[in-house]
Amino acid sequence: MQSVEDFFNSIVRLPSLPKVVQEVMQMLSNDNVDINQLASIIEQDAVIAAKVLKMANSSFYGVTRAVKNIDDAVAILGLAKLRSLVIASGVTGAIAHVPSLDLKRFWSHSLLAASISRDIAKQLGRDAEVAYVAGLLHNIGDLLLHLVSPEVSLQVDALCEGACAEKRRLAERDVIGLDHCQIGEELALRWGFPSEISRALHYYATPLDKGACGVAPVVYIAVQIAQGLVRGDEANAIVASLNPEVIQHLQFRVDAWALLIEHYRGLLQEANAMM
Numbered sequence: 001m002q003s004v005e006d007f008f009n010s011i012v013r014l015p016s017l018p019k020v021v022q023e024v025m026q027m028l029s030n031d032n033v034d035i036n037q038l039a040s041i042i043e044q045d046a047v048i049a050a051k052v053l054k055m056a057n058s059s060f061y062g063v064t065r066a067v068k069n070i071d072d073a074v075a076i077l078g079l080a081k082l083r084s085l086v087i088a089s090g091v092t093g094a095i096a097h098v099p100s101l102d103l104k105r106f107w108s109h110s111l112l113a114a115s116i117s118r119d120i121a122k123q124l125g126r127d128a129e130v131a132y133v134a135g136l137l138h139n140i141g142d143l144l145l146h147l148v149s150p151e152v153s154l155q156v157d158a159l160c161e162g163a164c165a166e167k168r169r170l171a172e173r174d175v176i177g178l179d180h181c182q183i184g185e186e187l188a189l190r191w192g193f194p195s196e197i198s199r200a201l202h203y204y205a206t207p208l209d210k211g212a213c214g215v216a217p218v219v220y221i222a223v224q225i226a227q228g229l230v231r232g233d234e235a236n237a238i239v240a241s242l243n244p245e246v247i248q249h250l251q252f253r254v255d256a257w258a259l260l261i262e263h264y265r266g267l268l269q270e271a272n273a274m275m
Contacts, residue, residue: 002177004186020045021090039070051089059270080129100150110136111271116222116264131215134200141180165205181205217246229268235261
């Protein structure tokens, strides 16, 4: 059985995050952030800055006036959301080409899951921005699997078409010897993400595990909803497909899900347009 360490050692060139993303993550872990310095750092990377402005002006963020520059983004969005935006901009560009994977579709789904994660976490009083980043990165391990072992990954895809995260995780272990949750956790650690995010990636597919963090079940349900929306399922069908044990664990009103899902449906087109 291949270990996670062996898997990462087999990668000739591990994808890296842009320097600006690393610097912003470090700055925002500091309570005394210099906002002007933060804006200056983001502006040094024209590609990241342009992506941040594009995302900031999308309906994902619900801004009431146009975000014209990074200073506006800081003032309108706040530091926590800005960090999420910079991370999203950097992560989606970190891996430019995976022959066996449709990256536009992959990241559109991930962005949708991220936004749904944030909204559910916010309503439950949990860390919305941690939920956003965890939702964005929930399947990053699968992306690496396709990058390193495309033929084997396509076999897993065929076995797991339409399957939930738990079933995919088990299939990966059977076929490959390790799963996308383990790989995602390790990549997050190597990229320097906070421990709560790496832990969420490890447990999002098994959110009721004793070791799981509070964000894991949020991401799990968000991913299920995103999958249903991408398929074009009706809201009631998506509600019926949600794991009842996880729903009960979240203590969220069951009758609210259908309305929420219809609201989230509007984010799908936006996610596609952002990529």
